[in-house]
Amino acid sequence: MAQRQPLPPDMFDELCPSSLLPFRFGDKWAALIIRCLEDGPRRFSELRVPLQRVTPKVLTQSLRRLERNGLVSRTVHAAPKPAVEYALTPLGRSMLEPLKTACMWAAEHWDELLDAREQDPAL
Amino acid sequence: MAQRQPLPPDMFDELCPSSLLPFRFGDKWAALIIRCLEDGPRRFSELRVPLQRVTPKVLTQSLRRLERNGLVSRTVHAAPKPAVEYALTPLGRSMLEPLKTACMWAAEHWDELLDAREQDPAL
DNA sequence: AGGGGCGGTTACCTCCTGGATACCGAGACC
DNA sequence: GGTCTCGGTATCCAGGAGGTAACCGCCCCT
DSSP states (O other): OOOOOOOTTTTTTTTOHHHHHSSSSTTTTTTHHHTTTSSSEEHHHTTTTTTTTOHHHHHHHHHHHHHHSSEEEEEEEEEEOOOOEEEEHHHHHTTTTHHHHHHHHHHHHHHHHHHHHHOOOOO | OOOOOOOOTTOOOOOHHHHTTTOOOOSSHHHHHHHHTTTTOOEHHHHHTTTTTTOHHHHHHHHHHHHTTEEEEEEEEEEEEEESEEEEEEHHHHHHHHHHHHHHHHHHHHHHHHHHHHHHOOO
């Protein structure tokens, strides 16, 4: 193997996007919410169906954060019935691609991950 | 737009890979460590160079966790000098691809993310 | 035999996330 | 006017992630 370069001290300096974001994106439920919105706007109570174990407080928190980061939009419809719809913004939609790449990796290697854990039962 | 399907309650049931892993992978430093190991094995003190702000305790924690999950291997060389080398396993190496996809997304949309936060100064 | 680098460990503490539970206000409906 | 659903809030709390600081054993080198 060729001689490797030493790792530069400034490799991850500052707010480098590649150092902060990937694979630590959002909170626990953010990715799932984005996938729920893939097919179009959804209402609060619609989201609670697949995300059964998310309490309303936490769901609100997640949605607010996604809104703040410009990935999701929140629209209140007064008529005919009061309703709130959450939808992906273009930015949110652009995130579907890397999200799916990650999902595919996870699906492909899920067994290996489980195996590794079982081979080392120490926690 | 065509009528959307309602979201199924079992959409994220159980340990579905796509629900657990993507974008919440590992701890705070896991992704950075993996990128540091891309070019070959590295020693503990080598990793501390780019990851300046990681204390030894936390770095050890991260590495142990990556080892447990089968992404990184730890090898102790006794001779000629005592040294410990961390390297990517094939599984760890397979993670580089989705990781880079995520990095590219972050780099492309970094400005938009910052903009969104500034438009909504409420926290 | 003393010092220094390597590769950690230990104890302690803080903050944030996320969960449980209960409550609530505005409209629509009966 | 009472009640139902929708879309949340308010409060409290526990666990874990991650940071700080100090210490440590081993081996090599001189």
